[in-house]
Amino acid sequence: MTPVFTTRPSWQTAPAPLARAVEARVGSPIIGFTDVHGGMTPGPAATLSLGNGDTVFVKAMSAHVNARSHELYQQEAAVLAVVPATVPAARLRAVIEIGDWIALVTDHVRGAVAGPPWTTAAVAAVARACAATARVTAPESLPPVLARLPDLDGWVNLAAEPGDLTGWEARHLDRLTAATIGWRTWTSGRFLTHQDIRGDNAIVDPAAGVAVLVDWGSGAAGAPWLDRALLAADVVAAGHAEGPGIARQQALDLLTDQPVEASRFVIAQAGMWRRNSTLPAHPGMPTHRAWQRARADALQPLIEDLLAMIDT
Incomplete structure (x- = not known):
C-alpha cells in the first residue's frame, strides 16, 4: 500500500533561478538528475549529480501549489539545522528560498x-x-x-x-x-x-x-x-x-x-x-x-x- 497521492513533477520543471541557486550553494554545476517519485507532496524531488563528482538530494515546493507542504519544508529545514550528528538523518546542505519556492538540499542517502x-x-x-x-x-x-x-x-x-x-x-x-x-x-x-x-x-x-x-x-x-x-x-x-x-x-x-x-x-x-x-x-x-x-x-x-x- 504505497502512499502516492499526487504526481511529482520532474526536477527539470523547477524554476531556472532556483536551480541556479542550488548550484551556487553546493558549489558545483548540476550535470544530471534522477527524479524521485512517491510521497505526499506535489513538488519535484531528485538526486542531483554534480560536476565535482558529488551527489545530493533536493526537493522543492511552491507555496502557490501547496501552502501546507511549503510550510512543512520550512519546518523540516529548522529541524535538520539543529539535530545532532548522532541522529540518523540526512545532513542538511542548503535551504534556498526564492519567491514562493523553497528547496532543501541534503546529503544523498544510499539504499x-x-x-x-x-x-x-x-x-x-x-x-x-x-x-x-x-x-x-x-x-x-x-x-x-x-x-x-x-x-x-x-x-x-x-x-x-x-x-x-x-x-x-x-x-x-x-x-x-x-x-x-x-x-x-x-x-x-x-x-x-x-x-x-x-x-x-x-x-x-x-x-x-x-x-x-x-x-x-x-x-x-x-x-x-x-x-x-x-x-x-x-x-x-x-x-x-x-x-x-x-x-x-x-x-x-x-x-x-x-x-x-x-x-x-x-x-x-x-x-x-x-x-x-x-x-x-x-x-x-x-x-x-x-x-x-x-x-x-x-x-x-x-x-x-x-x-x-x-x-x-
Missing part, C-alpha cells in the same frame, strides 16, 4: 525505502534508528510534539456521530475511546521524535543494516516511545512482505517492552485515520481518504491484541 511492503530486516533497521533518535534530548528550539500531532480524538468524535460505524467499531467503541483519553498528556516529553515514521520515510542500506530517517517536517520534543509506536502501526497498516500475521507479530514485539501508552497511541492513530477518512478529500489528493480508511481497517486485529494487553 532503498524501507517499504511498503516492510521486511523483517527493514523493521529491525528502522527500529534501531528510532531507538537512536529517542536517546537524544530534543534541541530547545523544537516545539512540543502536541504542536505537530494531528487530532487524535478520532474515536471520541466517531462516538458522537456513530452513523458510519462498522459492526466491529460499534462493538469496541467504548474501549477504543477509553484507551485514547489523555493523549495530549502522555505524548509529551523532552526527547527528539521524528513523528512521521512510515516505510517511505526511511532509507535502508541492506548491506549495512542501517536506516536513515528522512522527511523531518514533523520533528518535535515528545515521549521517547512515539516513533516506535508509529513504526508498529505502519508495519501493520502498510503491510509486510511475509503477510499480515508476521506484520502483526512484529508490531506486538515492537510494543511489548514499551509503556502502555505506546499501545494506546496506536489505537489513537487508527481512530484518527478512521475519522479523517470520513472528511472531504484534500485538493489534489483524491485517494488519500481511502488510504486512511484502509489503514484503520488493517489495524483492527492488532488493536484487539492491544486492548487485551491494556485490560490485563
Whole structure:
C-alpha cells in the first residue's frame, strides 16, 4: 500500500533561478538528475549529480501549489539545522528560498525505502534508528510534539456521530475511546521524535543494516516511545512482505517492552485515520481518504491484541 497521492513533477520543471541557486550553494554545476517519485507532496524531488563528482538530494515546493507542504519544508529545514550528528538523518546542505519556492538540499542517502511492503530486516533497521533518535534530548528550539500531532480524538468524535460505524467499531467503541483519553498528556516529553515514521520515510542500506530517517517536517520534543509506536502501526497498516500475521507479530514485539501508552497511541492513530477518512478529500489528493480508511481497517486485529494487553 504505497502512499502516492499526487504526481511529482520532474526536477527539470523547477524554476531556472532556483536551480541556479542550488548550484551556487553546493558549489558545483548540476550535470544530471534522477527524479524521485512517491510521497505526499506535489513538488519535484531528485538526486542531483554534480560536476565535482558529488551527489545530493533536493526537493522543492511552491507555496502557490501547496501552502501546507511549503510550510512543512520550512519546518523540516529548522529541524535538520539543529539535530545532532548522532541522529540518523540526512545532513542538511542548503535551504534556498526564492519567491514562493523553497528547496532543501541534503546529503544523498544510499539504499532503498524501507517499504511498503516492510521486511523483517527493514523493521529491525528502522527500529534501531528510532531507538537512536529517542536517546537524544530534543534541541530547545523544537516545539512540543502536541504542536505537530494531528487530532487524535478520532474515536471520541466517531462516538458522537456513530452513523458510519462498522459492526466491529460499534462493538469496541467504548474501549477504543477509553484507551485514547489523555493523549495530549502522555505524548509529551523532552526527547527528539521524528513523528512521521512510515516505510517511505526511511532509507535502508541492506548491506549495512542501517536506516536513515528522512522527511523531518514533523520533528518535535515528545515521549521517547512515539516513533516506535508509529513504526508498529505502519508495519501493520502498510503491510509486510511475509503477510499480515508476521506484520502483526512484529508490531506486538515492537510494543511489548514499551509503556502502555505506546499501545494506546496506536489505537489513537487508527481512530484518527478512521475519522479523517470520513472528511472531504484534500485538493489534489483524491485517494488519500481511502488510504486512511484502509489503514484503520488493517489495524483492527492488532488493536484487539492491544486492548487485551491494556485490560490485563
